[in-house]
Structure formats: C-alpha cells, structure tokens
Amino acid sequence: MASANYRSATRECRGELAVLKPVVILLMAGCMMHAQAQVTPAQAARLGQDLTPLGAERAGNAQGTIPAWTGGITQPPASYQPGMHHPDPFADDPVLRVIDKSNMAAHLAQLPEGLQKLLEQNTNYALRVYPTRRSASVPERIYAETQRNATTVELISAGNGVDGAASGIPFPLPQNGLEAIWNHILRYRGEQLHMVTNRVAVLANGSYTLLKLDRDIRFNYGREGMTPAELNNTLFHYKYRVVSPSQLSGSALVIEETLDQVMAIRKAWRFSRGERRVRRLPTLAYDSLQPDTNGMATADMVDAYNGAPDRYEWELLGKREMIVPYNSYAVHQQGIPYEDILREKTVNPDLLRYELHRVWVVEATLRTGHRHAYAKRRFYIDEDSWQILVVDLFDKQGELIGLQEAHPINYYEVPVFVSTLETLYDFKDKRYFVDGLDNNEPMYDFNVRLHPRDFTAQALRREGN
Known part of the structure; x- marks a missing residue:
C-alpha cells in the first residue's frame, strides 16, 4: 500500500x-x-477551543467586521427541501458598500491584486460587499479526524505526499505554504456526487457556446471509515460525459486522482466521439490544457489548484483580512437564464456576493528549470473551510495576467462548503471561463451510489455509446 x-x-x-x-x-x-518541527499536543489542544475544529480563529476581529465562528450552518432554512437549489439564508442582508474603479483606492489593502485589475479593466464591474457570515461547516467526524491529524500527519516524498491521514484536514495548524495548499487539496467535499453543470468560454466579443457535462465523483480521501492503508494513494475517481452541444455529445473523460502524483501520475482516459474509441492520455497535469475548456484552463487549475506541488516553491505569507467571494447563493438560484449570468466581459456582478474574511495567503513561485504558463500564483485560502477563494496569476515577466475565483456556498444536506461557480479571467486576451453553471439543471446528488468500477476505461466506453 x-x-x-x-x-x-x-x-x-x-x-x-x-x-x-x-x-x-x-x-x-x-x-x-x-x-521539521511538529505541532505539539498543547498546540493541537487549541482546536475546538480558541481555534475552530479546522484551525481557524474562532473569535471575530477587533473591529467587529468579522464575527466569531459559531459552528457555521448546521441546519438548512425551513423552506429547504432535498433536491432544491439551496435557498439563500442571507437574502435579507444589506449591501454594506459597493467597490468599483472609482473608489477602489480606499480598499486596496483588502483587495486581492487580481480583483483590483478586474475593476480597472471593467468600468461597469463592481464588488457588492455584504456582512460577513461564517457559514462553513462539515460533519462532526471530520472535526474529530482533523484533531487526530494535528500531531501525527507528516509531509513526505519531498512534500509531494502526505502520510498518516485518510480524512480530515491534515495540517490544521500549518507551518508552511505546502501544508496550507495540502489542506485545500485534501479538504472535505463529500463522499460521492452526481451533478449536471455547464462550462463556457466567453470570448472577447461576448460570444460563447455552453458545454453541458454530466459528472460523477467518488471520493476516497474523506470517506467514512477510510484508513491510510486502504487509501492506496488514491484521492478520488472522476468522470464526465458531454451532453451538449450535439456535435460533441458522447465524448467523455475519466480520471483516477492520485495523492502523490510524483510517485504515481494521475491516470486519465478520453473517449472521443469522432474516433469512437478510448485512449489513455499520456499526461493531464501541471500546465497541460484541460479538455473541453477552449484552451483556457490548465490541468492544475481545476478546483483552483490540484495535483503535484513539485514545480513550485511554496511560501506562507500569513493571514490577512481580505474581500473575497463568499455565500454565493444568489448566483446559484434555480431558473436564472444563463445569458443573465454571462455578460460580455465578466460574470454579472449583480448576482455575486463578496465578504470580508480572514484568509491564509500562500505564494507559489515556479522553480528554476521547470515550465508553466504561470510563473507565480498567489492563493487566498479561507481560514474556515480551506477552500481557495481567489488566485492571482502572473507570467514569467511578473505581469498579472489572470484571476481565478471560487464562489462558494454551504450545501446544507452534507454539510460541505465548496464552490458553486468557478471563474477564470484572462486579462491579456480579455476573455473569461466559467465552470459550474447549474441553474437550469437538476441539483447535485450527494447520495448517489458509485463504485470504483464505474470509473474504468470500459465504463468510459459505455458512457460514450
């Protein structure tokens, strides 16, 4: 094992x-x-005390603009029924302020650099900032497993692997940037999931074609009862089938995601409708392009960051109070026409919600001798959930060329706090990419029954036929 x-x-x-x-x-x-120095039992004892069970500061800030964490959302709103698009529990919150190009100078200290550039390039874009709601929560067993991890889990394989954990946040008291990014990669996202969502590349002239995907994910890490030995270096299995447009319908992809991808690379198979056969992809990692993204997104940009961390040096810059996407229920609601979400240059800002939150800031710098389109990436990671919320993207000349955002909600029925919509802005070509549009599709099913045999090359062939 x-x-x-x-x-x-x-x-x-x-x-x-x-x-x-x-x-x-x-x-x-x-x-x-x-x-390196491990977390001591005395330090770990702070979890669930002055720190939340996942390692965030339980208290609010001195100014009162960030409240204390009181457990997040543990019960859905009374109006919620399973299968619904999740009603907004904060729909009555007032807008505290609107930040646009004309007044952003007063807020620069709390704005990620990518958001600053987005405002500069788009005079009609604005950030609507709402009261901070610390809504993130996960099942109680994840809290308990995180507590156990705090003093026992180790980075190994030169930081490309994690030993001693099969569930929970591995490093709730991170000592360096690598531990913080592993917390994002290994955060709880449920045990299995079926979803139908749309992705789209919006070109500079505003034109686009929706690509509808039928997706399944079966998580290995985080599954109840999983042990490090049984994990067998496999984080999850993932599969999707293209539903539309008709000329691409039937094309499909399946992935076996490994934990240590230097020891054992990610396995990926692609069924092409045109070729009518399944072929193994030689590589789907680092800066290789994701299929079905119009050449906009690299493989390691899925979920803001994934895969092996070995091409970068990771620096933990500390914790800051930043304005970031959060509780994005408005853009998640059922029935919103996709054309109302997708504006010519940006996602419709009227449907987005930003809040002030404490985030861990991690900077990744490309190592000498390695290649990647992004020579530096700056990650803003939510202290309450370890979800990456914003990423600033720089080229090898040090120019800011892109911005990633994750717009998260708490999915009450699990509970789990993950993105409902992900965006990627290309500042050079003035285009953008969106993944996760689900407003006119059935809601996610976190109770679907999936088996590892559903994620084989043979299963992929059946999906395509």
Missing part, C-alpha cells in the same frame, strides 16, 4: 543521511520534509 511504501522510503532516506557529510545533508533536506 502507498502508506507502507512512504514509510519504507522515509526509513531509507534516514539511513542514507546518517552516513553523509553535513553539507550533503543540507542539500538533501527535501528528503526529510517530516523532520
């Missing part, structure tokens, strides 16, 4: 280092990512 392999590799690494000269030991420090 992967966990046993990791432990064996770690023991070998320790043995080799014991007989090497000190200067060589320094050069091989990456082999001992686990050797």
Whole structure:
C-alpha cells in the first residue's frame, strides 16, 4: 500500500543521511520534509477551543467586521427541501458598500491584486460587499479526524505526499505554504456526487457556446471509515460525459486522482466521439490544457489548484483580512437564464456576493528549470473551510495576467462548503471561463451510489455509446 511504501522510503532516506557529510545533508533536506518541527499536543489542544475544529480563529476581529465562528450552518432554512437549489439564508442582508474603479483606492489593502485589475479593466464591474457570515461547516467526524491529524500527519516524498491521514484536514495548524495548499487539496467535499453543470468560454466579443457535462465523483480521501492503508494513494475517481452541444455529445473523460502524483501520475482516459474509441492520455497535469475548456484552463487549475506541488516553491505569507467571494447563493438560484449570468466581459456582478474574511495567503513561485504558463500564483485560502477563494496569476515577466475565483456556498444536506461557480479571467486576451453553471439543471446528488468500477476505461466506453 502507498502508506507502507512512504514509510519504507522515509526509513531509507534516514539511513542514507546518517552516513553523509553535513553539507550533503543540507542539500538533501527535501528528503526529510517530516523532520521539521511538529505541532505539539498543547498546540493541537487549541482546536475546538480558541481555534475552530479546522484551525481557524474562532473569535471575530477587533473591529467587529468579522464575527466569531459559531459552528457555521448546521441546519438548512425551513423552506429547504432535498433536491432544491439551496435557498439563500442571507437574502435579507444589506449591501454594506459597493467597490468599483472609482473608489477602489480606499480598499486596496483588502483587495486581492487580481480583483483590483478586474475593476480597472471593467468600468461597469463592481464588488457588492455584504456582512460577513461564517457559514462553513462539515460533519462532526471530520472535526474529530482533523484533531487526530494535528500531531501525527507528516509531509513526505519531498512534500509531494502526505502520510498518516485518510480524512480530515491534515495540517490544521500549518507551518508552511505546502501544508496550507495540502489542506485545500485534501479538504472535505463529500463522499460521492452526481451533478449536471455547464462550462463556457466567453470570448472577447461576448460570444460563447455552453458545454453541458454530466459528472460523477467518488471520493476516497474523506470517506467514512477510510484508513491510510486502504487509501492506496488514491484521492478520488472522476468522470464526465458531454451532453451538449450535439456535435460533441458522447465524448467523455475519466480520471483516477492520485495523492502523490510524483510517485504515481494521475491516470486519465478520453473517449472521443469522432474516433469512437478510448485512449489513455499520456499526461493531464501541471500546465497541460484541460479538455473541453477552449484552451483556457490548465490541468492544475481545476478546483483552483490540484495535483503535484513539485514545480513550485511554496511560501506562507500569513493571514490577512481580505474581500473575497463568499455565500454565493444568489448566483446559484434555480431558473436564472444563463445569458443573465454571462455578460460580455465578466460574470454579472449583480448576482455575486463578496465578504470580508480572514484568509491564509500562500505564494507559489515556479522553480528554476521547470515550465508553466504561470510563473507565480498567489492563493487566498479561507481560514474556515480551506477552500481557495481567489488566485492571482502572473507570467514569467511578473505581469498579472489572470484571476481565478471560487464562489462558494454551504450545501446544507452534507454539510460541505465548496464552490458553486468557478471563474477564470484572462486579462491579456480579455476573455473569461466559467465552470459550474447549474441553474437550469437538476441539483447535485450527494447520495448517489458509485463504485470504483464505474470509473474504468470500459465504463468510459459505455458512457460514450
């Protein structure tokens, strides 16, 4: 099993280092990512006390603009029925302020750089800032598993793997940027999910074609009863089939997502309607382009960031109070025509909600000798859920060329706090990409029964036929 392999590799690494000269030991420090100072039991005891069970500051801020966390949403609104698009529990909240190009100078300290540029480029775009609602919550068992992880889980494989966890946040008290990004990658997202959503690339002239996808995800990490040994280096299985437009209908993709993608790369198979056959994709990682995104999104941009972290140096810049997308129920509501959401240059700002939240800021800088379209990425990670909310994207000249946003809600029936809509703005070509449009589709099914055999090349062939 992967966990046993990791432990064996770690023991070998320790043995080799014991007989090497000190200067060589320094050069091989990456082999001992686990050797850094661990969280002490006294520090871990803060979880559930002055810290929330997932490691956020429980108290509000001194100004009263961020309230205390009191458990998040644990009960749905009285009007909610399973299968509904989730009603907005904060629909009566007033807009506190509207930030646009004309007044953003007064708010620069709390605006991610990408949002600043979005406002600069689009004079009709504005951020509607609402009262802060700390609505994030997960099942109680995830809190308990996070508490256990705090003093036992280790980064291994030079930071490309995590040992000792099969559920929960692995590093609720992060010591570095790598631990923080792993918290996002391994956060709880349910156990299984069926959804029908649309994605779209909106070109500079405002034209677009909706691509409807029928999707299934079966999570391995976070599944109740899962152990590190049983995890076997597999995070989840994912599959989608193109429903429309008609010329692409039937094309499909299946992915087996590994935890340590340096040890065992992500496996992906594609069924092409035109070719009428399944083929293994040689690589679907890093800066290779995602299929069915009109060439706009790289593979590691799904869910704001995924996959192996080895091409970047990760720096934890600390925690800041920032204006970020949050509680995006308005854009999630049933029946909104997609043309009302998709404006020529941006998503309709009247349907978006921004709030002031504490976020961990992590900066990823491309390592020498590696290539990627984004030489630097700055991540803003929600302290309450570990969901990446905003990403600033820079090229190798240091120019800000893109912005990613995740617009999250609490899905009451699980509960889980994840994005309902993801956006990617290309500042150079003045186009944007949106994934997750579900307003005129059946709502997510978190109780669908899925099996690993549903995510094989053979199953993919059946999906395409």
